[in-house]
Amino acid sequence: MGKPVRQDTPMRMLRPCLSILRMQVLAKLQYRASAWAQLSTAVLGAIVQIVIILAFYKFGLRSGATSGLSAAQAVGYTWLVHITLPLLPGMGLDAEVREKIRSGDIGVELCRPLDLYTHWFARAAALRVGPFLLHVIPITLVAFLMPEPFRLHPPASLAGLLTSMLALALGLLLTCATMGLTYVVLMHVNWGDGPIYVMVGITDLLSGANLPLQLWPAFMQRFLYLQPFAGVIDLPLRLYLGTLAPVAFLQVALLQLAWIAALVLAGWLWMRRTLTHLVIQGG
Amino acid sequence: MNEFLLYTRYLRMNYLGGLQYKGWPMVMLSVVISLVTDPVAVLLLFSRFGSIGEWTIERVMLVYGMALASFGLAELFARGYDYFPRHIRTGSFDRILLRPRSTVVQVLGMEFHLHRISKVVAGLAVITWSLARLQVRLTLIKLLQLLAALIGGCMVYAGVFVISSAIAFWTVNALNWTWLVTNGSYQVAKCPPHLLPAWLRRIFTFLMPMLLFAYYPAAAVANWGIPFVWGWLALPAGAAFLFAALCLWRVGVKSYSSTGS
Numbered sequence: 420m421g422k423p424v425r426q427d428t429p430m431r432m433l434r435p436c437l438s439i440l441r442m443q444v445l446a447k448l449q450y451r452a453s454a455w456a457q458l459s460t461a462v463l464g465a466i467v468q469i470v471i472i473l474a475f476y477k478f479g480l481r482s483g484a485t486s487g488l489s490a491a492q493a494v495g496y497t498w499l500v501h502i503t504l505p506l507l508p509g510m511g512l513d514a515e516v517r518e519k520i521r522s523g524d525i526g527v528e529l530c531r532p533l534d535l536y537t538h539w540f541a542r543a544a545a546l547r548v549g550p551f552l553l554h555v556i557p558i559t560l561v562a563f564l565m566p567e568p569f570r571l572h573p574p575a576s577l578a579g580l581l582t583s584m585l586a587l588a589l590g591l592l593l594t595c596a597t598m599g600l601t602y603v604v605l606m607h608v609n610w611g612d613g614p615i616y617v618m619v620g621i622t623d624l625l626s627g628a629n630l631p632l633q634l635w636p637a638f639m640q641r642f643l644y645l646q647p648f649a650g651v652i653d654l655p656l657r658l659y660l661g662t663l664a665p666v667a668f669l670q671v672a673l674l675q676l677a678w679i680a681a682l683v684l685a686g687w688l689w690m691r692r693t694l695t696h697l698v699i700q701g702g
Numbered sequence: 703m704n705e706f707l708l709y710t711r712y713l714r715m716n717y718l719g720g721l722q723y724k725g726w727p728m729v730m731l732s733v734v735i736s737l738v739t740d741p742v743a744v745l746l747l748f749s750r751f752g753s754i755g756e757w758t759i760e761r762v763m764l765v766y767g768m769a770l771a772s773f774g775l776a777e778l779f780a781r782g783y784d785y786f787p788r789h790i791r792t793g794s795f796d797r798i799l800l801r802p803r804s805t806v807v808q809v810l811g812m813e814f815h816l817h818r819i820s821k822v823v824a825g826l827a828v829i830t831w832s833l834a835r836l837q838v839r840l841t842l843i844k845l846l847q848l849l850a851a852l853i854g855g856c857m858v859y860a861g862v863f864v865i866s867s868a869i870a871f872w873t874v875n876a877l878n879w880t881w882l883v884t885n886g887s888y889q890v891a892k893c894p895p896h897l898l899p900a901w902l903r904r905i906f907t908f909l910m911p912m913l914l915f916a917y918y919p920a921a922a923v924a925n926w927g928i929p930f931v932w933g934w935l936a937l938p939a940g941a942a943f944l945f946a947a948l949c950l951w952r953v954g955v956k957s958y959s960s961t962g963s
Contacts (some may be wrong), residue, residue: 471893479751620739629743
């Protein structure tokens with residue numbers, strides 16, 4: 420209270436965002452048993468998927484036909500997807516925000532001296548970074564220690580590793596920008612949950628979480644490269660695996676930044692419009 | 703019987719509640735999209751690599767259809783368990799314990815989304831398509847077997863939901879692992895069982911009896927060289943799995959200590 424808070428300077432907005440991040444990561448770390456269960460299922464899921472991919476590479480009738488991805492790279496891709504799983508838009512759909520909108524607690528959120536879009540954007544990032552930090556070290560270790568055909572190989576080059584990490588960070592922002600849109604969709608309470616499932620289905624598929632985008636048909640490759648969700652994990656992982664040279668990072672980053680800007684702008688404008696006729700639920 | 707009546711009341715209430723949301727066109731669209739996106743990874747793998755020996759796309763789609771339809775049934779009728787863990791974290795499970803009715807029925811009835819029927823319809827459509835392509839003639843006994851397999855599969859997936867809720871009594875936080883288990887089981891449906899490593903095959907036969915309710919009934923009905931009786935294993939396996947899950951649930955309820963304020 421007291422003095423009105425100026426919201427428009429970026430530094431002032433950054434501080435609360437960082438504390439939200441810290442809070443969420445600490446909260447996630449509280450539930451250790453759940454973290455272990457999640458880790459072991461991720462490892463099991465990766466192994467099952469690798470078995471299937473290897474079966475297709477080895478026994479498929481057209482397995483000889485060359486594609487952008489070798490068997491070892493496809494295995495590596497599968498491990499990396501399971502490591503970065505928490506960064507995907509589909510994982511951890513924010514049940515709390517849904518509850519806030521449905522129960523009317525969104526009114527409290529609106530009272531905070533912080534732009535709602537920025538706040539929830541930071542939240543979305545925090546909700547993903549926490550589990551990701553928990554995933555990354557143990558699963559990477561397991562993946563490196565696997566016996567030969569199931570192994571994750573080291574990155575193609577040091578430059579590849581560094582650029583892929585940078586691209587993954589941008590991918591996180593891309594995920595959050597997508598989440599921003601889903602939050603606005605959630606605000607339209609009477610639409611039900613249908614649209615959310617549509618969005619999750621499409622983003623999971625187009626981000627390459629189910630199947631590496633490079634294994635998709637050749638005629639779709641150009642579209643798949645340019646569409647917004649390739650930047651979430653597929654393009655960063657290509658840099659790691661070496662199917663994209665580190666030089667290509669510039670192009671990838673430009674693509675990611677363009678989509679982030681577009682999605683953030685769309686989400687922010689749409690949220691502003693929605694807030695003008697928002698009905699606070701509950702009583 | 704009384705509890706069953708209560709359960710149907712819950713479903714009716716939730717159904718009528720759901721009708722209040724006017725997003726019907728979007729719901730229809732979500733049905734269509736989920737029909738397209740769910741099996742697309744399998745289809746793409748086949749279009750890229752071709753079939754694996756006898757293991758053609760029709761066979762995979764048949765097994766996949768069994769898994770999909772059973773999962774859809776479980777999501778339709780046991781959705782409450784899917785959403786359950788947050789009631790532990792917020793402490794609202796206390797309210798359920800106060801009522802003089804079975805906790806299982808109350809939790810089951812908490813959520814019911816009719817549009818979840820899309821997965822059931824999709825699964826049945828996939829099964830019908832693959833059976834037609836494989837030129838399987840359905841006799842009454844085969845039809846009964848498929849039905850039994852679907853019920854068994856529904857019980858298994860419902861069991862998965864119940865287990866994940868029961869575990870939340872100790873871990874308090876919701877686990878995302880149901881997603882991985884169900885997604886993992888779809889994955890298994892893509893792969894011919896003889897190519898799976900033995901330990902994975904055992905896991906999906908005895909621990910999470912995916913092969914029993916999806917692969918064996920499909921193989922028995924379409925005559926892929928296994929004894930026909932094996933196709934009936936789905937029902938007892940599903941019942942046993944659900945029973946074990948409910949036992950875990952009971953233990954969980956006993957050791958529940960409220961977390962809310």
